[in-house]
Amino acid sequence: MRLLLDENAADRRFVAQLRAAGHDVETTTTSLGVGASDRAIFAYAIETARVIVTRDCDDFRALADASEVHPGLLLIFAGSVAAVEALVRAVAHVETLFPNMDDLVLSLVEFSW
Numbered sequence: 140m141r142l143l144l145d146e147n148a149a150d151r152r153f154v155a156q157l158r159a160a161g162h163d164v165e166t167t168t169t170s171l172g173v174g175a176s177d178r179a180i181f182a183y184a185i186e187t188a189r190v191i192v193t194r195d196c197d198d199f200r201a202l203a204d205a206s207e208v209h210p211g212l213l214l215i216f217a218g219s220v221a222a223v224e225a226l227v228r229a230v231a232h233v234e235t236l237f238p239n240m241d242d243l244v245l246s247l248v249e250f251s252w
């Protein structure tokens with residue numbers, strides 16, 4: 140899966156494990172710089188066909204709802220003590236269930252840094 144990890148979701152261990160699992164991962168800090176706006180991130184994701192992974196759930200959900208099309212959105216809600224490995228497995232499961240994430244917004248619960 141082609142992923143764009145928002146600054147708030149780009150933990151080094153998470154990025155490394157996603158890449159080791161075969162995902163094509165970019166981070167917003169690398170691609171757009173530190174502090175990029177949500178709108179700039181959303182536009183970049185559409186331009187590059189990358190699913191956004193973020194903990195900024197409300198703002199990105201609003202952008203997705205207002206958009207006619209987007210490459211997909213994976214929302215991370217903190218709240219448990221699950222390991223990074225659990226989220227990597229969740230992303231793999233999502234990819235299996237939804238090989239085309241276009242216009243989908245999915246919540247990945249049971250995860251925290």
